Amino acid sequence: MSNAGSIVFSGVAPHPPIMVPEVGQEALKDVQDSIEGMAELTKRLLDSRADTVVLVSPHAPLEADTFVAYGEPLLFGDFTRFRAPKSSFSISVDLDLLHEISKSAFEYDYEVTMLQARNLDHGSAVPLYFLLENGWSGKVVVLGYSFLSNRDHLSFGTCISKAISQTDRRVAFIASGDLSHRLKPDAPAGYNPKAHHFDDQVVEALRHNSLGKILNIDDQLRRLAGECGYRSLLVAIGALESVSPECDVISYEAPFGVGYLVAQISNDHQQSNSIASEIPALARKAVEAFVKTGAAPDLESSESQRLGQPAPCFVSLKTRDGELRGCIGTIEPAKNSLAEEIVSNAIGAATHDPRFYPVEKDELEDLTYSVDVLMPAEEVEIDELDPSIYGVIVESDNGSKRGLLLPSIEGVDTAEQQVGIASRKAGIASGEPVKLYRFRVERFPEAPRVEG
Numbered sequence: 001m002s003n004a005g006s007i008v009f010s011g012v013a014p015h016p017p018i019m020v021p022e023v024g025q026e027a028l029k030d031v032q033d034s035i036e037g038m039a040e041l042t043k044r045l046l047d048s049r050a051d052t053v054v055l056v057s058p059h060a061p062l063e064a065d066t067f068v069a070y071g072e073p074l075l076f077g078d079f080t081r082f083r084a085p086k087s088s089f090s091i092s093v094d095l096d097l098l099h100e101i102s103k104s105a106f107e108y109d110y111e112v113t114m115l116q117a118r119n120l121d122h123g124s125a126v127p128l129y130f131l132l133e134n135g136w137s138g139k140v141v142v143l144g145y146s147f148l149s150n151r152d153h154l155s156f157g158t159c160i161s162k163a164i165s166q167t168d169r170r171v172a173f174i175a176s177g178d179l180s181h182r183l184k185p186d187a188p189a190g191y192n193p194k195a196h197h198f199d200d201q202v203v204e205a206l207r208h209n210s211l212g213k214i215l216n217i218d219d220q221l222r223r224l225a226g227e228c229g230y231r232s233l234l235v236a237i238g239a240l241e242s243v244s245p246e247c248d249v250i251s252y253e254a255p256f257g258v259g260y261l262v263a264q265i266s267n268d269h270q271q272s273n274s275i276a277s278e279i280p281a282l283a284r285k286a287v288e289a290f291v292k293t294g295a296a297p298d299l300e301s302s303e304s305q306r307l308g309q310p311a312p313c314f315v316s317l318k319t320r321d322g323e324l325r326g327c328i329g330t331i332e333p334a335k336n337s338l339a340e341e342i343v344s345n346a347i348g349a350a351t352h353d354p355r356f357y358p359v360e361k362d363e364l365e366d367l368t369y370s371v372d373v374l375m376p377a378e379e380v381e382i383d384e385l386d387p388s389i390y391g392v393i394v395e396s397d398n399g400s401k402r403g404l405l406l407p408s409i410e411g412v413d414t415a416e417q418q419v420g421i422a423s424r425k426a427g428i429a430s431g432e433p434v435k436l437y438r439f440r441v442e443r444f445p446e447a448p449r450v451e452g
Contacts, residue, residue: 005169009048010236011041012175013127014260022084030255037251037262042134044264050172052094053140056235057176058228059123060144063113067156068144069098071114077125089132094139100163108159123176145231153231157238175236177229179259187257189226198225199259206247206263209309211237212376280446283315283346283369290347291359299339307339312374315345317367326353331404342371370445372406377437385415390438394422397433401426
């Protein structure tokens with residue numbers, strides 16, 4: 001295909017049927033922030049010029065070990081069961097994209113079960129109703145999650161992203177779901193005084209552009225909150241692994257003891273391209289300033305929330321011929337912001353990588369830069385590693401030694417190779433008991449420089 005598809009917009013949408021005017025009636029005033037939030041979310045989606053919406057609903061029929069999809073060419077949404085039969089719509093399915101998603105999932109050993117139902121569940125119908133009412137028109141792929149692990153839902157998001165890249169589609173991704181259902185004594189699922197902590201953590205993570213904090217929310221807290229949107233969020237985060245999201249909480253309210261969140265969790269493609277070039281450009285600026293003057297450059301202000309938040313990263317320097325010239329990084333944030341982390345690690349890669357002599361002035365024009373921003377690590381077994389997708393941290397049993405290897409390194413094709421190299425870097429002997437952790441990265445390579 002001539003043009004690779006991409007996710008150009010991603011958002012979070014609540015699904016209480018009470019937001020639908022014919023259903024809510026007098027109670028609409030209590031959810032006005034969410035109604036206005038959905039209008040704003042749709043406006044941003046329209047601005048992205050998306051061809052197709054991929055939506056993950058928590059209320060599609062659940063399967064234990066497979067994901068699900070509405071497989072009929074034409075789907076219908078109505079609110080008859082909520083005593084509002086006149087509020088209805090129909091929408092076409094993007095069957096080509098659905099086929100690509102199913103094929104991509106199969107390559108990751110996941111199955112997508114095709115539902116024969118034509119009538120949408122309310123977790124799908126409510127967000128789509130508001131998108132259509134606010135002017136969006138296009139096709140959809142409507143998916144449901146499963147009882148598989150959190151890691152599997154992240155990986156399924158990766159499958160969706162890879163499938164989209166095989167098409168020419170501009171895609172908007174919508175994670176449907178409400179937050180805690182136990183925020184007030186009269187809440188529908190009962191009351192738990194700690195339930196608000198779940199909503200607080202999700203909302204704050206989005207406000208501070210820290211998606212990794214959502215991945216680390218305690219499972220026990222999720223259960224006592226009685227939420228229904230967490231796994232939709234995980235799929236969305238997995239689908240966004242190749243971009244640098246800019247998050248924005250549009251509205252949050254909990255009028256009936258249920259948390260309703262409307263949020264944008266990725267920027268448009270143009271903004272993604274901007275941050276994708278800004279990050280490696282900062283690494284270049286840091287090295288060139290230090291090599292020429294002996295001092296780090298002053299950090300200029302950036303509109304990117306991503307650069308302002310702390311995050312670990314690795315900076316790699318290579319020659320134009322592809323030879324490594326230096327690589328230094330951090331497993332945990334050492335600075336107050338990603339921008340500071342990049343500057344520090346870039347200078348370290350140029351001057352303190354023990355494998356190489358310090359970079360000199362006459363080499364600067366011959367260097368290229370790449371920055372890997374690390375996502376939170378999780379402990380795994382060796383059969384859960386994939387060196388093309390995940391980096392690895394190998395830690396000695398007593399925690400005194402740690403070695404790291406980034407993902408997608410040429411010549412590293414198996415988990416055993418990956419673990420062996422990381423172990424040697426840490427000084428861990430072959431056969432010594434170790435703990436293994438895997439992590440994803442957001443990779444920001446410098447664009448090739450055009451000569452002449």
